[in-house]
Amino acid sequence: MERDLTGRRRRARELLLLALGAVALAVLMHWPLALHLGDHVAKDLGDPLAQAWQVAWGGHALTAQPLHLFDANQFYPYPDTLAFSDALLGYAPAGLIGNGPRAAVARYDVLYLLAYALAFAGAYLLARELGAPPAAAFLAGAAFAYSPWRLEQAGHLHVISSGGIPLALALLVRGYRDDRSGPRPWVVLAGWAVATWQLTLGWTLGLQLAYLLLALALVLLLRGWRPPRPTWAATAAGVVLFAGIGLAIGRVYLRVAELFPSARRGPEVVAAYSGSPLEFLAAGRDSLVWSGATAPLRENLNAVAEQALFPGLVIVALAAFGAWRGPWPRPLRLGLLAGALVTAVLALGYADADLRFLFPYGWLSVLPGWEAIRTPGRLMTLTTLALALLAAAGAQRLAARPGAGWRWAPVALTALVLVEGSAFSLDGGRLSGPPNPAAPRAPAGLAAATPPLLQLPIEAEDNRRYLLWSTAGFPRMVNGRSSTNPPAFLALRTRAAGFPDAASVARLRALGVRTVVLHRARLAGTSWAGWRGRPWRGLGISRELRDGVVLYRIPPRRR
Template structure:
């Protein structure tokens, strides 16, 4: 009798003949393909959807970039420069990562905006292969959309699958198809939401794939205690931080909520505790370089957002009711879109998530009542047995969707004058976002709290996926086969955007104006200023600054120009000097900044700027190259000796602070000569002093001492010779104040009598 050996593949209930040689390999590959074919279909589905919904980006991967809904290319140019800088550092072409080549002579300038190291790391192979930055940028853009859809698909598949393999093979296949459609629907609702196409010109805001990946790792780890799943969380969490600081900071809030709700029990298990400690160590070690770099810049330059800016960029209810302008359905077909910035969630997202939430509470109530829902809902009990999502995580996702919605309101709930509003003022103060702003590091640098709403979209998308699965179980097979695919189709139709607007971007130095060949031949440390600078902060002028920044990636010389999330105050002063001062003052400002070369686009200069430059030719500026109406000047630093040190303080004044009654403001007025400019930064000509407060009964020791450092930069001129700082105020009373300065020419002491009132009002009389 011929005995046939058998082997078990994955499923112990089924055996297969054991083959030898090549047929066995093919058989195993076919079996593996049978297990993953639905996932491969998802890969293809989201890939085609990405190409279609971003069209025509795929046709111009290495030549064009989309600004999204923005009228100018300001942010895309900045992101192209940031990506190129990361590639340059990864190739070992620069030593100091944080001291980028913009805003010279300031330091830590990469931290003035998102460093986006994760994006550089993801596209590093392209950089080493010699691909241009535009190709890497566009592949990242499309990859982020595809990855967001796939990560939510994977999250929902894991949460909803239960024992969907049970039952007959035909019934099991039907359940898997419903599970696939439900997961794919959730992936489309999140990965291709209106928000994505509204912010398509801001590359880092498209990196939404890491949040669901983090939750997938957490869910798997709670169930398995395995290192593999903990590492999935680490990749997602660190990926969010290193691609978009907004998302990393926001995600941390929801991760903390998840750990407090589900993770505390794992501390009682030895293996889970060890893996948790290791995971925490990996994330902390991974975040240390980013946090230290960003914090060093924030400490030096005080990179914090005023509350009024945060309030203006907080969501309000009206934003959620505005139809998006980038939608084919709402703008092109129905013509109901709004030109204003909106945070529209989507009709299908709201409807499906509401149905899913109702289903979760009904299933939970049926479980608490001691059984199924009887004959009225014959499939509900079976659904609950197979799928554990409503029993374990449903309420959490509902709560987090509401919490993210609340946080997106930011400072919008805080009235401009909350004094005297009693209990309402107290309730506003303890509102979640205000507490985050007051006590959690990093939130003072956040400008746009309304972006929290993408996390609300994430949680609602998961609830919507559950809704589709719940509907499929309640429908008869023949109706379900029609309705469920129609839901997915309707979601795609509602979210389908208008074709992306593209702008051609130079990809090599040969495509730039010819003058850049001359700049590339300059010494590597030659400092450059490109004129004209931005005028008045208009979008078009800021785009010019950002374009200059991108063009610097083809020569990498240090430039005074720049565009970022924060701009040094000294650069604004330089802009004013160029616009309104005499030619001699302009030359002094160039020397104060340490500028060696000036590139002018003569067609863009106004008459006054041209006249100043012509006056300085031969008197401090030497023309070294002229091509296509672009002129390159060299600043003659040898003709006149320049003293960069700060002069003495001529006078000082204390007055009430604009920040709060608990502070006082100190203004220092410097003795600046006519046509003279002096530059102070936290790294050169540092302004540092002690403020000593003596009580009315003057003794040998001061009552209160404030040590203050000017945490910004300033270009001092004859007409702008004051530096203002906020200090902690002493208790109300009358004091003799002595200011001891520790920068400039020696140590200078000045004094006066200052009276601090309870209301914050301050009077000051200097001593002669």
């Protein structure tokens, strides 16, 4: 009894130190972002702005329209527009804290740091469950959370938010283990709950986790393993929860795919984001160690953020040693090695759409759900996890070698992993932190616009800003951000180039748009740069000059 109590206290202390250490490391690796929460945006002014809006919308919808979470204020007047991309619904409760664009950016920055912390903690706990001591598990956490591959994914919160995968696996391993303490049904249920939460963050990783769990279950069942009887009810409840939430969310995405067939990624689209094995040698542009050395390889990539797949030299070398000489059971090491190799091959996609069935990913893509995935390279999430665990096994073996100095091998190797995965840069001999640009501020005149809105210019870079600014009240607007743009939106974007003219005004009035907003600071080089000379009288609209914007008000047609 006393021994059990001591063990629980030791476990609680380890978990507390892990949580504090994971957060501290995330803050350090992205310094000085923590000093500018709400004022600066992690990584860049692209997708992070739209994803800050997504989280804010989730919180708004939970209170304002909980039965219509996906009917967001973008792409008016279409329904289910939150499902035009990974929705990050799992972060919706965070959206209940604070209001407006500054709160949205601060919330995003905090979630960004916590995503890295959870990835580190999840991999640490999984390595511990598989037999790694704390120092080796620390290396596994660092290798998974800060692999050089993740540097180019830093602008995609739905991709870096991968910590639920190893955490769910760690809980399931612990819950199903029939050791001296016996199986733990509540831990099993917690594992399935975490897996379900990971699924709600988006299909990009949720689909990978679903098929990983299915594959692991099949392998274990074929090897004769059966869940301990005390966990049957928890297993059934967990599977029902995971499948039920997945099907409920999937129905919304299927509705979108039926309305817009382009939501199903065709072979040509997937091929454009696929590549050759040389992608595994291409590091991200922000890599402190490898950016310059691998620049020639990046020049041949169609999309660097999706195709730079370098997992890290230290991680790969340690993983190879761990697979060969690691102290873990041989079937486990071989299974992790096979998982790393299979997912790495799948991450390459297929180079030729017409010959796709000659590539392994071509066969994977015919399974349910994969037609929604555009970027095969994000399967590197699972590759990196397997490599990180094998690297922990390798570090554990090195630490067990005779000689006092070898005990510190995991610590030294972890430091190398962190340096290799760092986005710091050397500028004139001075070390600078990762890029965290200042958040754009909305012009004051925007608050006077009456929704529904059309904001101009209407390019992707502009629309992301408008979404962030729309967190002040969430006005409905024609603008939106997605890789699946409705055809009518694309047609309207073309027609709006002539605004204000009779054709564009008539179309906007028919849509129900009440205000067209011209952002004067962003008009240079666009068709609206000469807005002062464009006639508008006689079109049945009015024009107002406000702080930073021009408002064209379109009253409804008189009946």
